[in-house]
Amino acid sequence: MSTYREMEESITMAPVERLESDDQEQELLTLNMGPHHPATHGVLRLLVTLDGEVVRDLKPIIGYVHTGIEKTAEDKSYWKAIPVVERMDYLAYYFNAYAFCGATETLLGVDVPPRAQYLRVIHMELNRIMSHLVWLGTSALDLGAMSMFWYCFRERETILDLFEQSSGQRMHTRYFQVGGVIEDIPHGFEEKLRQFTALMPKRVGQYRDLLHRNEIVLQRLRGVCPLSEEKLLELGITGPLLRAAGNPWDLRKAMPYCSYGDFDFKIPVGTQGDNYDRYAVRMAEMEQSVRIIDQAMDGLPEGPFITTDRKVALPPRHELATSMEALIHHFKLVTEGFRVPPGEVYFPIESPRGELGCFVRSDGSSKPARVHMRDPSFVNLQATAPMTEGSYIADLIATLAMLDPVLGGIDR
Amino acid sequence: MPDATGLELLAQDLREADAESVLDTLHFRDRGTLIVHPPAIRATLLRLRAKGYRALMSVHGVDYYPEEPRLGVHYELLDMSALDRLTVKLRVHTDAPVVESVTPDWPTADHQEREVYDMFGVVFEGHHDLRRILMPEDYEGHPQRRDFPVGGEPILFTFNEAQGTAYTQ
Numbered sequence: 001m002s003t004y005r006e007m008e009e010s011i012t013m014a015p016v017e018r019l020e021s022d023d024q025e026q027e028l029l030t031l032n033m034g035p036h037h038p039a040t041h042g043v044l045r046l047l048v049t050l051d052g053e054v055v056r057d058l059k060p061i062i063g064y065v066h067t068g069i070e071k072t073a074e075d076k077s078y079w080k081a082i083p084v085v086e087r088m089d090y091l092a093y094y095f096n097a098y099a100f101c102g103a104t105e106t107l108l109g110v111d112v113p114p115r116a117q118y119l120r121v122i123h124m125e126l127n128r129i130m131s132h133l134v135w136l137g138t139s140a141l142d143l144g145a146m147s148m149f150w151y152c153f154r155e156r157e158t159i160l161d162l163f164e165q166s167s168g169q170r171m172h173t174r175y176f177q178v179g180g181v182i183e184d185i186p187h188g189f190e191e192k193l194r195q196f197t198a199l200m201p202k203r204v205g206q207y208r209d210l211l212h213r214n215e216i217v218l219q220r221l222r223g224v225c226p227l228s229e230e231k232l233l234e235l236g237i238t239g240p241l242l243r244a245a246g247n248p249w250d251l252r253k254a255m256p257y258c259s260y261g262d263f264d265f266k267i268p269v270g271t272q273g274d275n276y277d278r279y280a281v282r283m284a285e286m287e288q289s290v291r292i293i294d295q296a297m298d299g300l301p302e303g304p305f306i307t308t309d310r311k312v313a314l315p316p317r318h319e320l321a322t323s324m325e326a327l328i329h330h331f332k333l334v335t336e337g338f339r340v341p342p343g344e345v346y347f348p349i350e351s352p353r354g355e356l357g358c359f360v361r362s363d364g365s366s367k368p369a370r371v372h373m374r375d376p377s378f379v380n381l382q383a384t385a386p387m388t389e390g391s392y393i394a395d396l397i398a399t400l401a402m403l404d405p406v407l408g409g410i411d412r
Numbered sequence: 413m414p415d416a417t418g419l420e421l422l423a424q425d426l427r428e429a430d431a432e433s434v435l436d437t438l439h440f441r442d443r444g445t446l447i448v449h450p451p452a453i454r455a456t457l458l459r460l461r462a463k464g465y466r467a468l469m470s471v472h473g474v475d476y477y478p479e480e481p482r483l484g485v486h487y488e489l490l491d492m493s494a495l496d497r498l499t500v501k502l503r504v505h506t507d508a509p510v511v512e513s514v515t516p517d518w519p520t521a522d523h524q525e526r527e528v529y530d531m532f533g534v535v536f537e538g539h540h541d542l543r544r545i546l547m548p549e550d551y552e553g554h555p556q557r558r559d560f561p562v563g564g565e566p567i568l569f570t571f572n573e574a575q576g577t578a579y580t581q
Binding site: 062063066068070071072074075106107109233234235236237238249254255343344345346348355357359361369370372374378379381382411412 | 440441443445466467468469470472473474475486488492495497499518519520521522523524527544545546547548555556558560562
């Protein structure tokens, strides 16, 4: 046994019974997949016990990109913690930021102006489409469809351009602030957004033409690795995976936050809970997100884009020249940050992968005493073993793709 | 979220089953919290499950340093049909941080209890596979505790390796 294996002695390699067969000699093979494998969607390591080509047992080993973000956030004032938590699930940065800001706003008891809520909805739904596009591109790649990847990244590029226009950054934008958003959308944003929302449903239609009745896709996904709704609920699985099994649980509808109650949209659900349903649910979700964006843009209320509570939000730039109090508060907010009353809050939202909950504990100072993200990928990863046991190793790759784990969120 | 009265009624029901189980109730920002006697956690969560809180959405740890008992474990329960959430909290001392595992009832707690064990050193009795999950297996200490310093991680630079010197702070 190598020293490296000794360090991981507690990981039992093959706790499965060998299957007895009459004539042929069979042997179980334990295969290490990852952490550097293009099909593991990040630095995920899987110890797979194989019986021929059939998966008998699977153990995910994680922690390779653990960077201690939760610990780091404890050392930063609330507004400085936003860029840190955004980097957890790196495909859903608006959601991370919103979960954290939402928890902080609840602790503070600050009301977010309607315009800010609508702007948040627009950006979160754009982010959802973007995240699903990355999922679709990379998953298709895992199934051997190269060109899908380029098509998906073409549309993703448009979304990133929109993010750049509104916040100056393409990824990890720090656009959401406690109390609202950092700046109003600029001129030209709406026009570009409308172009995108007009185009995107057509693009989804084109993806459908390529994939929906594609013989290879059907054979690789239909009926592969299903898991019942009951089992999913037991494992705490949320998001598209649960909806694919027929449970229409979506926090945007069930417990509306951020004025999601104002919009008319549908929750796509599957019937079988197999890989094909998981794929189809996410495809339909992209269309629904476009609908929400259009409605939010149509009904975008006038008014401030961040709370007028000067104890929390920075005063407008022009006030600094004329108002002593504004100058003092600006200085205090930037140097020390705002203080948050003591308390503990768990703030759950619907991220592209399921329930993303942010727990924040405040001890009354200007730094959070504890920040914890209940990341959906971290919990959903537990479904890999029950989903793939007894299936082929090629289907394991497809299932992992349909699970859509983001390792930045798992390891944090 | 149960309102303040509903929360008290819920606590009363739980106390009738086990007088020791609920230590306190807390209603903060429209969210209900039950503070539970640590040995009674598994039974209390099962009783709450029978009341409709069938989903356990999150298990996470908190370090209340310098308050005692220092370590906290929080359970976020969800009732999907009544659209209701409830937080159950418990606190244990660092010298005997042992809590009964809820994984036999809620398989979803598996990874999350391992994370709490890894980050805070709370031992979950009855967990089938309790070992570190995010930190390396041979890691010493529990990094999310408040007295664990940021930047306390020794780093081995290639330079030190070539020099033959050990880890540097």
